[in-house]
Amino acid sequence: xxxxxxxxxxxxxxxxxxxxxxxxxxxxxxxxxxxxxxxxxxxxxxxxxxxxxxxxxxxxxxxxxxxxxxxxxxxxxxxxxxxxxxxxxxxxxxxxxxxxxxxxxxxxxxxxxxxxxxxxxxxxxxxxxxxxxxxxxxxxxxxxxxxxxxxxxx
Amino acid sequence: xxxxxxxxxxxxxxxxxxxxxxxxxxxxxxxxxxxxxxxxxxxxxxxxxxxxxxxxxxxxxxxxxxxxxxxxxxxxxxxxxxxxxxxxxxxxxxxxxxxxxxxxxxxxxxxxxxxxxxxxxxxxxxxxxxxxxxxxxxxxxxxxxxxxxxxxxxxxxxxxxxxxxxxxxxxxxxxxxxxxxxxxxxxxxxxxxxxxxxxxxxxxxxxxxxxxxxxxxxxxxxxxxxxxxxxxxxxxxxxxxxxxxxxxxxxxx
Numbered sequence: 500x501x502x503x504x505x506x507x508x509x510x511x512x513x514x515x516x517x518x519x520x521x522x523x524x525x526x527x528x529x530x531x532x533x534x535x536x537x538x539x540x541x542x543x544x545x546x547x548x549x550x551x552x553x554x555x556x557x558x559x560x561x562x563x564x565x566x567x568x569x570x571x572x573x574x575x576x577x578x579x580x581x582x583x584x585x586x587x588x589x590x591x592x593x594x595x596x597x598x599x600x601x602x603x604x605x606x607x608x609x610x611x612x613x614x615x616x617x618x619x620x621x622x623x624x625x626x627x628x629x630x631x632x633x634x635x636x637x638x639x640x641x642x643x644x645x646x647x648x649x650x651x652x653x
Numbered sequence: 654x655x656x657x658x659x660x661x662x663x664x665x666x667x668x669x670x671x672x673x674x675x676x677x678x679x680x681x682x683x684x685x686x687x688x689x690x691x692x693x694x695x696x697x698x699x700x701x702x703x704x705x706x707x708x709x710x711x712x713x714x715x716x717x718x719x720x721x722x723x724x725x726x727x728x729x730x731x732x733x734x735x736x737x738x739x740x741x742x743x744x745x746x747x748x749x750x751x752x753x754x755x756x757x758x759x760x761x762x763x764x765x766x767x768x769x770x771x772x773x774x775x776x777x778x779x780x781x782x783x784x785x786x787x788x789x790x791x792x793x794x795x796x797x798x799x800x801x802x803x804x805x806x807x808x809x810x811x812x813x814x815x816x817x818x819x820x821x822x823x824x825x826x827x828x829x830x831x832x833x834x835x836x837x838x839x840x841x842x843x844x845x846x847x848x849x850x851x852x853x854x855x856x857x858x859x860x861x862x863x864x865x866x867x868x869x870x871x872x873x874x875x876x877x878x879x880x881x882x883x884x885x886x887x888x889x890x891x892x893x894x895x896x897x898x899x900x901x902x903x904x905x906x
Contacts (some may be wrong), residue, residue, distance in 0.1 A: 529718075633695045637691065
């Protein structure tokens, strides 16, 4: 048990980094991690020993994030006020489902299969979302992003 | 050659391409310059993302995240039981808290090394793509460079000579750091591959560390702390070469 709680605590820095990039706002991101940790402590018994803890926790975090998105979807900052050098602002111009994939691959350096498992989507969808996210981010950084239809495309 | 797929290109961006596929993709990118530009922009995104968010890994973890509501959750139902049971459980709970506290201390003690590495990588990523102004003072003014860096850092600093190892001095710049001015000295090899040496004062003394290695995407960094100073050598080089250069730097400083 102490080993498990150690592993849990060891995941916090990466959860915080991911949440900060995903949500944008520090307080909101830390709240998300806090809730993830509580769920993690609570469900520690359901975690399969021997499997990696990080994807499991990221899955919990994603579940909580998706719940929040359903209740109060975040509105991205307007593109006109966007400082193009600001990666944080640029990221928020991506639809959440693209941002999640991009961050898990580019920031967390996860394999597509891990990302697919965390987000509960097929591996092929991981690739297509990744590809769209990178291109959109590139255009945003160049100031050429199309006026954004930031709707979730299922 | 098998046709190049989007999956290949995305794998190339993340440095996860199978070895056998490297040559195919390199020649594809050479023949499709626009694609090359697009994919290099994606690589820059990776570097920028890690540079921007990397330092979060070293932030002190809020106590609340370590403790969580587990205490109240456990203690509340126990109120009905005998005092001895409650005592037992609360000592167990205290154990948990103490444990979490220790974990926090361990994480904090892990700094300043990783923080140094993260800042060095960040500075490396920021100035790496600079074509026109990679440094403030160039190698052509070496005497001025030495005097200026030494004065700003408050210690004698002679840029190490790495020319025998294929890296010529490009110059240096002073950057703001948490503990005062920080020096970044840049080198480049014949192919234009850049290497940076990052020197920063660290808080606390007697924390000498061995060489440590960290990697962020393709950029590797060897870092160590020697007395009051932290040093980091970063570059897109294989681990062995980088280690050799870090050792040369260490011997000369």
